[in-house]
Amino acid sequence: ALTAGIVGLPNVGKSTLFNAITNSQVEAANYPFATIDPNVGVVEVPDHRLDDLAKLFNPKKVIHTTFEFTDIAGLVKGASRGEGLGNKFLANIRETDAICEVVRCFRDKDITHVDGSVDPVRDVETINLELVMADLETVDKRIEKLERKAKSGEKDAQEEMAVLTPIKETLEAGKSARVLEFDKDEMVYVNQYNLLSIKPIIYVANMGEEDIENPEDNPYYLQLKEYATNEGADVIPICAKIESELAGLDEEDRAIFMEDLGIEESGLDKLIRETYHLLNLKTFFTVGPDECRAWTFTDGMTAPQMAGKIHTDFERGFIRAETYSYDDMMTYKSENALREAGKIRQEGKTYVGKDGDVMFFKFNV
Ligand code: GDP
Numbered sequence: 559a560l561t562a563g564i565v566g567l568p569n570v571g572k573s574t575l576f577n578a579i580t581n582s583q584v585e586a587a588n589y590p591f592a593t594i595d596p597n598v599g600v601v602e603v604p605d606h607r608l609d610d611l612a613k614l615f616n617p618k619k620v621i622h623t624t625f626e627f628t629d630i631a632g633l634v635k636g637a638s639r640g641e642g643l644g645n646k647f648l649a650n651i652r653e654t655d656a657i658c659e660v661v662r663c664f665r666d667k668d669i670t671h672v673d674g675s676v677d678p679v680r681d682v683e684t685i686n687l688e689l690v691m692a693d694l695e696t697v698d699k700r701i702e703k704l705e706r707k708a709k710s711g712e713k714d715a716q717e718e719m720a721v722l723t724p725i726k727e728t729l730e731a732g733k734s735a736r737v738l739e740f741d742k743d744e745m746v747y748v749n750q751y752n753l754l755s756i757k758p759i760i761y762v763a764n765m766g767e768e769d770i771e772n773p774e775d776n777p778y779y780l781q782l783k784e785y786a787t788n789e790g791a792d793v794i795p796i797c798a799k800i801e802s803e804l805a806g807l808d809e810e811d812r813a814i815f816m817e818d819l820g821i822e823e824s825g826l827d828k829l830i831r832e833t834y835h836l837l838n839l840k841t842f843f844t845v846g847p848d849e850c851r852a853w854t855f856t857d858g859m860t861a862p863q864m865a866g867k868i869h870t871d872f873e874r875g876f877i878r879a880e881t882y883s884y885d886d887m888m889t890y891k892s893e894n895a896l897r898e899a900g901k902i903r904q905e906g907k908t909y910v911g912k913d914g915d916v917m918f919f920k921f922n923v
Pocket of ligand 1: 566567568569570571572573574575664665666669764765766767797798799800
């Protein structure tokens with residue numbers, strides 16, 4: 559399963575946020591595959607399209623798609639030099655597909671900051687530098703292996719050195735590898751290094767309760783936003799404390815509390831949606847009187863591979879897919895009307911799925 563790692567300095571609110579995540583965790587009955595690792599929280603991805611389809615089909619069950627958050631506690635300065643449990647944390651980050659970096663923006667003098675003051679940009683640079691240093695070690699090791707071969711004229715080694723050199727320069731300048739762009743051939747090499755500072759990142763500005771209605775009034779949030787914008791990254795303002803309270807409530811009380819707070823969507827739901835995008839995931843739907851369900855697939859997947867998301871037998875025995883788009887269903891309101899309008903397509907093995915497709919798979923068992 560795809561996973562986003564929650565990282566941040568000590569005392570910035572990671573555990574509080576992770577509690578909110580585990581409190582709002584999916585019911586295991588609907589997701590038998592869901593892990594029981596205490597450091598992992600499986601979340602449902604809110605998607606109004608699934609809700610809209612459910613209104614038309616009125617199914618017994620509505621099942622959202624999911625992904626995982628992993629709590630990677632304890633990243634500190636010096637991690638890349640193996641200080642503390644540094645190496646273990648870096649290894650944990652290496653296993654994630656994206657990074658959610660929690661940054662302290664709340665003012666509360668009773669809660670100590672490890673570096674003495676609230677300063678989101680300094681904090682982000684502290685953590686990002688650890689990732690950069692770890693990557694530099696990875697890249698240097700690889701260069702050491704290749705250098706002689708490249709000098710003696712080996713083509714492959716030369717080609718790879720041409721990919722490694724700008725990465726090394728970027729890292730040495732203290733910048734994350736994600737600022738670089740690579741073409742398809744270069745990516746074949748880059749993927750092998752499994753760099754940390756190249757992983758997609760989203761910043762979570764952990765704000766005080768007083769800031770939640772107007773995040774822009776908090777200067778720390780603005781500083782973080784400016785930094786992130788320069789990197790091309792997003793910032794989600796959240797109050798972890800409120801989120802953990804919200805997550806513990808039933809639906810009705812939640813709605814009342816959110817209205818009191820003057821918010822329409824919980825910060826956690828926003829974070830889940832944005833992280834889903836960050837993971838570069840797409841969604842298709844299966845619909846019917848029993849169940850309407852959202853499924854995750856990745857860009858470029860073909861119809862049989864999408865069928866394989868449901869069951870490996872569906873992929874193996876794939877014959878064809880009947881499909882229409884969510885948008886068309888919203889226009890025509892029923893499958894009969896879609897059929898009459900010629901909006902239901904028959905697609906074969908080479909069909910590449912699109913976000914928002916509704917699919918019926920025909921297969922041999
Ligand atoms: P971690 O070390 O990053 O996991 O941080 P914790 O989640 O344990 O939070 C550290 C302290 O900050 C705890 O005492 C939390 O109650 C407090 N805290 C977390 N979020 C907020 C917040 O939004 N506002 C305030 N005032 N305190 C918070």
